[in-house]
Amino acid sequence: MEWSSIQCFRSNAESVITRVQVNSHGSMARLTLYNGSTQWSIMYEVPYEPCDGYGYCGANGICRINTDPFCECLKGFSPRSVEEWKMLNWSSGCVRKVPLDCQGRGDGFLKLEGVKFPDFLEFLSNKSMSLEECKEVCLKNCSCTAYANSDLEKGSGCMIWFGDLVDVRELRNKVSEENIYLRLPASEIKSNGDMQRKRRLKTVIIVSIIISSIFLLVLLLVMLYCVYWKTRSKMRGTRIDKEDELELPLFDLATIASATNNFSPEYLIGAGGFGDVYKGNLKTGQEIAVKRLSKNSGQGAEEFRNEVELLAKLQHRNLVALFGCCIQEEERMLIYEYMPNASLDHFIFDNARRKILGWEKEFDIIMGIARGLLYLHRDSKLQIIHRDLKASNILLDGNLNPKISDFGLARIFEGDEKETRTKRVVGTYGYMSPEYAIDGKFSVKSDVFSFGVLLLEILSGKRNRRFNHPDHHHNLVGHAWLLWNEGKALDLVDLHFEDTCNVDSAQVLKCVQVGLLCVQKFPCDRPTMSSIVYMLEDDATLPPPKQPGFFMERSSKENEDTISRNEEPCSLNSVTLTMANGR
Template sequence: MWTDGAYWATGAKAEPDTKVVVAIVVATIVVVAGLLVSGYYMYKSRTKLIEKTESRREISQKTDDGNEELELPMFELSTIANATDNFSLHNKLGEGGFGPVYKGTLTDGKEIAVKRLSKISGQGLNEFKNEVILIAKLQHRNLVKLLGCCIQEEEKMLIYEFMPNKSLDFFIFDQKRSKLLDWSKRFNIICGVARGLLYLHQDSRLRIIHRDMKASNVLLDQEMNPKISDFGLARTFGGDQTEGNTNRVVGTYGYMAPEYASDGLFSVKSDVFSFGILLLEIVSGKKNRGFYHPDHDLNLIGQAWQLWKEGNPLELIDSFFGESCNLSEAVRCIHISLLCVQQHPEDRPTMSAVGLMLGSENTLPEPKSTWFLDGQEIT
């Protein structure tokens, strides 16, 4: 039997043991819970790191020597969402085949342009990777600068330097805004685009064919200096390769060289043709595609050729220039444009030759006397 003394003695010993056991159990639960929570966050962090690594691996490509990989900053989705006010409508700059483009401001005050791949875009992941791979290594004052990209969850975005004056077509095809670009500014834009294309064709590590050279892909900085953008459709050539062909013709009708539009053949001379169209548009203030003269069915190329044959190229020049225009310079640009849009690629000049033509007053060769337009020969 227990005596009262023995009972209380036993009770005095049992009570601390229970507290110890409870404390141990609680501590164990806390530790296990802590380990589980830590493990969960470690798993999430590791998964996120793997995703980033895979994303970087997807857009990384060996250069021609096979040893160097691209290094491009990767932006967090939350960073870009904050910079664009969660992709708000008032920050939207425009939309192209790739998807919408937004203006953003980073926490350090740097302004950016965010090109967001649309889920229903006609251009997909291949074009996205292509643009990253090509432009990440390009450094030229007349090419837009790629700052980084974001590949996270369902989002794929390219982050560019912000161009405050939008694109060339925003100005030259608008009656009011076109007056902000006098002849000296337009000639500076022409020369800048020519330098950018020359770099792509000749001076970059790989020969690059843009394949979508047009007014909307020429962006303008604060001083109206031009920068070529949108390399999603560009192709590279290595070694002595000068031309290629494709079963999938991409680009913009009205700027496409005839051999590319009909047979899928492209080369540096395809870009030269597109530059010639752009040159005509800058001088005249009119679009090649969709423009038809009221007195005949010729488009801008046809009208330019017709006026050239008649000895009246001045009629093509945008009338708002007035006395501010250097007429001899403008006529020379029309002459160069007609050389660039000749029917056969071998007749067109290279961009290096175009640069020399723009910078000198030497006599230029005459463009070929025939041009095929929509299957009809103009003589």
């Protein structure tokens, strides 16, 4: 069994050195304690949750968090490759056992409860339909495979999926009832009913066995409980907590120095308050980006650990991938996938580069950012508030696909927590919501406000804080609100496209309206990210926006000072961050 070292550090007493190692499968961990010449080792299990991987069970498969194996085909489907499934390779997915009746007379629906909505690859949304009307529309279309309510909070609206269902999995924390109605032939509906009766009989037998063995089970649990507390007591004695387990590969300093030509200036691709970013090439040929925290960095050890822990648990095509980290001597470095097109601000705030994008690509970028935030807020196993969403934290890959980055200031919301307050406000001026900047209150609606500002910046090609207009002293958000009230919302858009004939003015106008809905003054008025995704994709009528936050004119001197500094607003550095407990 191969082991990888994760972290070494010294206790407060400065006499005990601790080393945490995990095996190559991530399923076991070894804790080694050194005190002079004395050494102790402890073995314990580390949770491994493959269901968090995108599309882990392939098309028409479902990942179940408490079964072994994790993947199974949806009802009415069977593995596309039985041999691959026997080898625990589920990537090929599943296909139907019996074709659907395209006339709709012999098909029915099976209710799947407590599952995450499939990815929005091919779908139709209509907010005005009832669930029964949604069912009838699905039956009339041979390509329809499932339907559900689009508005989970109100239990209304219609969402229809076509083709394969991808990334279906059981929900861990069921904030609301997310039920999907899967379309099946009549024969499969009947067979499912027979199977449920057999399962009920099997459940009765299992319960009887459990009751007859209850005494032995309780005795075993007591023994395990004692072992658990004994191990926990030892871990507490050395100040080791589960949040200190870094579930990522650990790169040594020599490897990173070699990949970056000893951090040569020629390899430098970016810099910020945290330190420098270098491009690197590993010996395997893999291109990487190395974020090297400077010794005087405002981003401290807590922010570093926060980003490592979060990105190790999050996987989505619109989030930047973290390959590993380096903790050696006084060095702290994060190793990311390399993004050849840098960050979004590189394009939208540069007249020459904006022409490269075009409206269709800009809209794809907007949708990618929205889907990434939706994953953070609802679809991941942890509900994450980013707290520093801005153009410079959106990276673009070789195909100009957006990826949200920089999770050093992110915060985990646990259980039923909806809103919290901090004494130290962190983030970037111009993107902060009013309740956060003034009162320190933040929630998912804080990220929604930041998304609205970013959306208006993408449309206009102007920075919110540096915006300057000869007729008033409002920022970009205030300017957009004035244009909206005058019926001139399209004047906000920077029509820099070479072929303006391909620009969908209705779609652009809708984006302006969505942006203004996101930056409304009160959090309760702002839509959720799930609603925003539906609004951007749907043709339904949107509600009129209310007055945005911070709708006040700046003094002319303040506006001139902001422009004359000619610097991008940066994240606040004088902060303290309360770490959330890892789960």
